Amino acid sequence: MRLMVLPALAGLFLLAGAAEAAEPPPGASSCTGCHAPMKVADTVIPRIAGRKASDIVQFMREYRSGAWPSSVMGRIAKGFDDAQINAIAAWFAAQPE
Amino acid sequence: MATRRTFLKLGVAAGLAPALAPSIASAQGAGRVVVVGGGFGGATAARTLKALEPRLAVTLVEPNATYTACPFSNNVLANLRSIDRQQFGYDGVTKAGVTVAQRSATAIDASAKSVTLSDGSTLAYDRLVLSPGIDFDWNAIPGYGEAAAQIMPHAWKAGAQTVLLRQQLQSMDDGGVVVIAAPANPYRCPPGPYERASLIAYWLKIWKPKSKLLILDSKDAFSKQRLFQNAWAQLYPGMIDWVPLSKGGKVTSVDPSTLTLVTDFGRHKAAVANVIPPQKAGAIAHQAGVADRTGWCPVEPVAFESTLQPGIHVLGDAAIMGAMPKSAFAANAQAKVCAAAIVDLLAGRKPQDPILINTCYSLVAADYGISVAGVYRPDKGVLADVPGAGGVSPLEVVGGFRGQEALYASSWFRTITAEVYG
Numbered sequence A: 001m002r003l004m005v006l007p008a009l010a011g012l013f014l015l016a017g018a019a020e021a022a023e024p025p026p027g028a029s030s031c032t033g034c035h036a037p038m039k040v041a042d043t044v045i046p047r048i049a050g051r052k053a054s055d056i057v058q059f060m061r062e063y064r065s066g067a068w069p070s071s072v073m074g075r076i077a078k079g080f081d082d083a084q085i086n087a088i089a090a091w092f093a094a095q096p097e
Numbered sequence B: 001m002a003t004r005r006t007f008l009k010l011g012v013a014a015g016l017a018p019a020l021a022p023s024i025a026s027a028q029g030a031g032r033v034v035v036v037g038g039g040f041g042g043a044t045a046a047r048t049l050k051a052l053e054p055r056l057a058v059t060l061v062e063p064n065a066t067y068t069a070c071p072f073s074n075n076v077l078a079n080l081r082s083i084d085r086q087q088f089g090y091d092g093v094t095k096a097g098v099t100v101a102q103r104s105a106t107a108i109d110a111s112a113k114s115v116t117l118s119d120g121s122t123l124a125y126d127r128l129v130l131s132p133g134i135d136f137d138w139n140a141i142p143g144y145g146e147a148a149a150q151i152m153p154h155a156w157k158a159g160a161q162t163v164l165l166r167q168q169l170q171s172m173d174d175g176g177v178v179v180i181a182a183p184a185n186p187y188r189c190p191p192g193p194y195e196r197a198s199l200i201a202y203w204l205k206i207w208k209p210k211s212k213l214l215i216l217d218s219k220d221a222f223s224k225q226r227l228f229q230n231a232w233a234q235l236y237p238g239m240i241d242w243v244p245l246s247k248g249g250k251v252t253s254v255d256p257s258t259l260t261l262v263t264d265f266g267r268h269k270a271a272v273a274n275v276i277p278p279q280k281a282g283a284i285a286h287q288a289g290v291a292d293r294t295g296w297c298p299v300e301p302v303a304f305e306s307t308l309q310p311g312i313h314v315l316g317d318a319a320i321m322g323a324m325p326k327s328a329f330a331a332n333a334q335a336k337v338c339a340a341a342i343v344d345l346l347a348g349r350k351p352q353d354p355i356l357i358n359t360c361y362s363l364v365a366a367d368y369g370i371s372v373a374g375v376y377r378p379d380k381g382v383l384a385d386v387p388g389a390g391g392v393s394p395l396e397v398v399g400g401f402r403g404q405e406a407l408y409a410s411s412w413f414r415t416i417t418a419e420v421y422g
């Protein structure tokens, strides 16, 4: 029994580590419906994966306040507070460009 | 913290050390997820599960080798697109490590946690995801059954029905009336009937300009209504007539042999009749016992697990998702949240409270797009609107705003289909 528990234990940490690294913060997985995680030919929606977190944060705040004009991002950004935006921005910044 | 028991389960769930513990793996069978339905919800869930936790065994059950997407199928009616641009295979899903079983699911045993397929084989699961989309309520409109749909197409599941409706439009005489019967809420794609009316009018204006379009509606208000009606007045003056419920819009029966639609207020003879009937969750959801008396599936708002049958998650059109509408965008967003939650649940972790976005673009003309957006989070047991967020495109715009949204709409479609099927 003990022999089997050991690799299983190791598995837990691997699993936890992998899943926590990959799992996006609340809201982020909805962004990728429009902002492709992969390269998409022929899209006019700007890429955000791999962008500087501070840039994403700034865009989101300005969309939210209306300081920066937008077609849809203003309506979306109004659904997120600063902490949520920071987490999402950090996650996208860590994705491959 | 997890107990020693969960450690064991976890190691197996993760598919680790199979050489050391093969008997436990097969005896406990943890880490197997079966997904039924390879549409926007199901295909997204299957891929995301595999991406987040490659050691899960994920099987996608879908009878069709090709999926025909509904978004942008109204463009097919207006000859702005060919139907094959709506079609996607499952190679990308397979390459992502998902096992695709090209079968339909015929029965689900929630207590035995097994799915029976059309070839008689069974699949055991630890967690089941159902995203079977819609079925039509063929008893709702007297006269409108499956045979009638060959004469008065619904075109609400894209494919042969879309092509049939386009053929009928193309062969109709100029000066005829195209009638669209729109259902009461809830139904798949709330702005869809009005986008369809717009794009058919766009096409009629070019090719059959003496023709008219009549919408017989079973409700008194609809999605993006003022944006649509303003655009109709501007682009298609006098062409589109919308009859709400309160003015006799509800179709109470149809006669396919004479292409007649009957309401409490009168009879309408159509040159082409597009009847969009009331809908319910796909049949397998009813068989599984996850649908309630509304015909749809109640779920909790974090992992979208059925409130009627534990271990079964329901996504997309089939589910009751609180304030979220039935759209491809929503099904995709829900699937990504559900997949992450399932990975957590199988690992003994509590899933995080999600935030979801929905956006439905509609085209009023080839280069004229409008949108409705919403942001949602769990509140008192349901997905609710985040106050202050979301809403529709502005009523007054300058310059190329509508053209820009039309470009964003097609960009969205390319992006989401690349994410799901690419």
Ligand SMILES: Cc1cc2nc3c(=O)[nH]c(=O)nc-3n(C[C@H](O)[C@H](O)[C@H](O)COP(=O)(O)OP(=O)(O)OC[C@H]3O[C@@H](n4cnc5c(N)ncnc54)[C@H](O)[C@@H]3O)c2cc1C
Binding pocket: B036, B037, B038, B039, B040, B041, B042, B061, B062, B063, B064, B067, B069, B070, B071, B072, B073, B074, B103, B104, B105, B106, B131, B132, B133, B134, B155, B156, B157, B158, B188, B189, B192, B282, B283, B284, B315, B316, B317, B318, B326, B327, B328, B329, B330, B331, B359, B360, B361, B362
């Ligand atoms: C005309 C029209 C326009 C639309 N436009 C838009 C739009 O612009 N934007 C948008 O976001 N949404 C749009 N939609 C809505 C969108 O198509 C749906 O909301 C979306 O497809 C829902 O995804 P789903 O996974 O719930 O179901 P579906 O995409 O219908 O997928 C269900 C899948 O399950 C399979 N299935 C069913 N039963 C079984 C079984 N027993 N065993 C195995 N497989 C099974 C089916 O074969 C199918 O492939 C539109 C819809 C229509 C009709």
